[in-house]
Every structure is written in C-alpha cells, then in structure tokens.
Amino acid sequence: VDFAAVGSSHIGGNIATNAGGIKVLRYGLTRDWVAGLTVVTGAGEVLKLGGGLVKNATGFDLRHLMIGSEGTLGFVTEATIKLALAPKPLSVLMLAVPTLDAIMKVFAEFRSRLPLTAFEYFSDIALKTVADHAHLSSPLTSSSPHYLVIEIENTDSSIEGEMLAVFEKCVEEGWATDGAIAQSETQAKEFWRFREDISEATAPYSPYKNDVSVKISDVPEFLEKTDSILKKNYPDFTVVWFGHIGDGNMHINILKPANLDREQFLKKCAHANDLLFEVIRDLHGSISAEHGVGLVKKPYLEFTRSPQEIALMKGIKAVFDPDQIMNPGKVFD
Ligand SMILES: Cc1cc2nc3c(=O)[nH]c(=O)nc-3n(C[C@H](O)[C@H](O)[C@H](O)COP(=O)(O)OP(=O)(O)OC[C@H]3O[C@@H](n4cnc5c(N)ncnc54)[C@H](O)[C@@H]3O)c2cc1C
DSSP: OBOGGGGTOOHHHHHHHTOOBTTHHHHOOGGGGEEEEEEEETTSOEEEESTTOSOOOSSOOHHHHHTTSTTSSEEEEEEEEOOOOOOOOEEEEEEEESOHHHHHHHHHHHHHHSOEEEEEEEEHHHHHHHHHHHTOOOSSSSOOSEEEEEEEEOOSTTHHHHHHHHHHHHHHTTSOSEEEEOOSHHHHHHHHHHHHTHHHHHGGGOOEEEEEEOOGGGHHHHHHHHHHHHHHHOTTOEEEEEEEGGGTEEEEEEEOOTTSOHHHHHHHHHHHHHHHHHHHHHTTOBSBSSSOOTTTTGGGGGGTSOHHHHHHHHHHHHHHOTTOOSSTTSSOO
C-alpha cells in the first residue's frame, strides 16, 4: 500500500480510511494487510479483533467493520500488520496514449502479459501543470492528450524482453504514440513525479477534488460520458484528470477559473457533482473511491449506497457508539 499521504498520515488514519493509492493493483488496500486490531468503541469497550489469525471462521469479522469506518465506531489503538516480501527491481515506463479508449487496451495488454505493480493515468493538462510547477521536462518527444506511468516487477529475466514486446504491440496497434523506459532509479523517480506531484502542482489553483470509481470494464464509458458532460456544461473549467485507472479509480480536479470567486466556483462544482454522480449511479460506481465520505460527500452517499444499507450502517453505529460521540455527523447523520 503506497499513497501520497505517506509522509503525513498515521496508521490509525490509514486503517480508518482504508487507504489505497498507487499499488492497489498488486498489493490491495490497507484492509488486506491488517491481521489484528485493538479498538475502543464509542461505548468504552475494548475489543481485540482478529488477533493475527489467518483463519478464523467464528462469525462476523468485526475487524473489517472497523476498517474504513472513518472513526465513527471507535478508536483504533493497536494494529497488527502483515509483511510482504520486498519487491524485485522495478521497471518504470511512461507512455503517450492518443485516446481514452486506447488506455484500457494498453492496460489489458500489459496486465495479461506482465506482473504490474502500478498503472497510473494523467491527462496532458496534468503533465503540463506538474512540468511548470516542478520545472521538469517530459521524457517523451511528442505530446499527447493522455499519459500513463506503468510499473512492472522484474520477477524473472524474461520480463524485460516481454515488456519491450508489449510496448511495440501497443505502438503497432496505434494505442500508444510514444514511450520511454526509465534507464535508472533517478529517471524512474522523475517519471513518477509527473503522477505524484499533481496534487501539489494543482494546489495553487484551489481545485475542487473528486475521487470516484467504477468497475474496470466501465472505465471507458465513464470517461467518455464525464468528459462530454464537463465539456458541454463547463467549457470554462480546466479539468485535471488523473488516477489509479488500473483499479477503476479516477481523480477529477476542477481548477478554479481566475475570474470566478470561490463561492460561485463551489456552487458550479456542486452542480457538476450532481451530473457526475448521476453517471456514477448509472454505472453502479462509487462517489468516493478512497478519500472517504466525512462531511463533504455525506449529501451524496445515496448515489452509491442504498437506503437499506444506510439504515443498517446507522443501526451498527448505534450499537458501537450509542451516545454518538465518535465523529458525530460524519458519513451520515
Ligand atoms: C496529499 C494526499 C494524498 C492522498 N492520496 C491518497 C491516495 O492516493 N490513496 C488513498 O487511499 N488515500 C489518499 N489520501 C488519503 C489518505 O490515505 C488519508 O488521508 C490518510 O490515510 C488518513 O490518515 P491520517 O493519519 O492523515 O488520518 P486523519 O486525516 O487524521 O484522519 C482520517 C480519518 O480517520 C479517523 N482516524 C484517525 N485516526 C484514527 C484512529 N486511531 N482510530 C479511528 N479513527 C481514526 C479520523 O477521525 C478521520 O475520520 C491522500 C491524502 C492526502 C493528504
């Protein structure tokens, strides 16, 4: 599990938000690494959950109820975390891709033939914003509307040859127009900066952030529909697209136009949200893939969770936190 908040976050927060990030494709979410938890519930009970057992078929797994509950049920005071083998050396590629449709074709080709550890997407605007902010030059000679950073684990000696063969196929098929393979760790880090520095580079533009997900097979339809809605309704908005496209999770950051005051901007973004979340609802996706619900997404919860599910969640909260003292008003009322 590897996410941009690694330098500022704590394990309790990672567990409470079930953090994901750039390597979910290979390593899953925080949830997949929690072997045991000690929790103090809102009612003051101390629960030891999981206890490091791999197998435990004795009813509900309350550990998983706590993970991702955004601190609404209890405090995590102790966690037992599984370890993984250190990865073999990694290869990092950056590709220029001409169309949204081609992105998933590139993904299918790489995924079926190579041990991917990350498959990240960003748009041309994202690349230019980072390049300006961080004074970086693109390693690619031509520009393109879409870019990918792909990371592959060199699990055996055949990987490098296969990686080149896959890259060549993508170019032959017209799914990629340009590409570069990092020749050193320093260059690999530089490729990653184009993806990882997006939040920092867009921060001066007071972006309105969205973090949504759909099934991987629905990604092309989601991208087409959302792109056309935003272009039609908000032609004056600069939209920075990026995300963990290999697991169906996209971040959509709308930059505030300089001539719009903050209040008007937020009003327009709230309307854009309604249109965007309609698409998400139609595709049975999630209005919050990995950034949680908190207060900001609370009004939109019903786009993803049914009234029955929300009622059950409220019932569960009442059991663990009868006095409503744990993060009151967060996720739902
Ligand atoms: C720049 C940036 C980039 C990010 N990128 C990603 C990303 O790529 N992928 C991703 O998944 N996430 C991402 N995040 C979200 C990030 O994973 C979470 O914000 C982080 O894991 C939360 O940990 P924290 O210590 O900061 O918690 P806080 O922000 O302090 O708290 C988060 C929530 O957890 C609750 N909480 C905190 N500690 C506990 C505890 N001990 N017990 C119970 N509840 C608790 C809080 O009440 C709150 O509801 C990003 C965040 C930032 C700021």
